Amino acid sequence: MTSRRNMADFPDRKLSKDAQLRQSINQKLIENGERDRLKELLRTKLIECGWKDQMKAHCKEIIRQKGLEHVTVEELVTEITPRGRALVPDSVKKELLQRIRTFLAQNSNF
């Protein structure tokens, strides 16, 4: 996997071509509404495969550990996100990647 280059890596410099490309594609993704569609599709698939229930159970454990009063959103996020990424089933991942690639292929030529 290539290293991720966040926008934060280029705070003051002029954005490289790569970054420019990313930016433009992201913009297109959003403008098209494709991003929202992809997100909804992902959500539906994750619920269907049971990922959401697993994550909820994990959350319960965390909350029980930490106590209800002290739990904050940030804590939850930092605890849960790595696990969430790991738990995504491959089929879902593959399908979504496929769709993203299709979109990129269609739109990178404009």
Add this chain to the structure above:
Amino acid sequence: MEGLAQDIFAELIDDVCLGLCFEVHRSAKCGFFFLDDVDAESMQEFEIVDKAGVDIFGQVYNQCKNRDCECPNCGRTIAAARFAPHLEKCLGMGRNSSRLANRRLANSNNSSLNKSESDPEDNDDINDNDWSYSSEKKAKKRKADKNPNSPRRAKSLKHKNGEIGSGISDIMKQCGVISEHTKKMCTRSHRCPQHTDDQRRASALETEEVDVDGYDGVENTSYEPSCLWDATSDTSPTDSVSSKNSESPPQPPISCGYDGCGISAKDSVSHGVADDADPEGTTSSDSKKNKKSHIQCSPIPAAQTGMVACSGKKKKRPPTPGSSP
């Protein structure tokens, strides 16, 4: 490109996780996150019962169905299935109870009024008024009493015009013209500008169901010979008619309004009936009524004709309107 795709995917996953965290956090803080959890003790206590004759809670059927309720109004114990209709009647609310009450009222009114109408005084009045107003009142009142408060007030209003207990003081002083459109009696005074005296007589006569084409009334011996047509034939065609009519004091308004011509409406049929001999008669729609009545006995207002011809004949039909004496 692949890296880009992966990155995009990763961002999407992060968004979903964030959404989940928000949801969980909120439900935890609001207190409904842990509701699904059950412990073993309560699991056993509330376990689903699967026996025969018993529902899933373990209760026996049919226990509640025979419960009796105590009516808060009358205090009686009523079966549950009959409770709602009983309450409706007991409290006096609901559609049927109002209908029943109205019917009862009507019946009681009717029976009490039937007694009063048989008073001798009223009987005299019946005899005197050839318009047989009281009998009409009776008939109409009975009809009205069926549904005094029903939605059919438009119809019963017509009868109310003739009711004893109506707001109008003396019915004989009403105009009394029954409108063709609404079938209602005009309740205005005797001088109501919408109707002429002829109409009033006509309405009165029509309700009388007299054979206006026959000669029955001709043989009436109570006919007063002093029908002074000549003396009063010079009335102006305008509103002096009504004033003339009002001058004849004890006459009911539907009699021949001429001074001295005190023939009541019934007799007035013969008083100058000339439906066929009235070629110059009124041309308005009223004329159809008037033709059947003794229109000729009154000075018809200018709007209708300028003709005044009460032939004043007793047993003969007047030949023509123009040949009045």
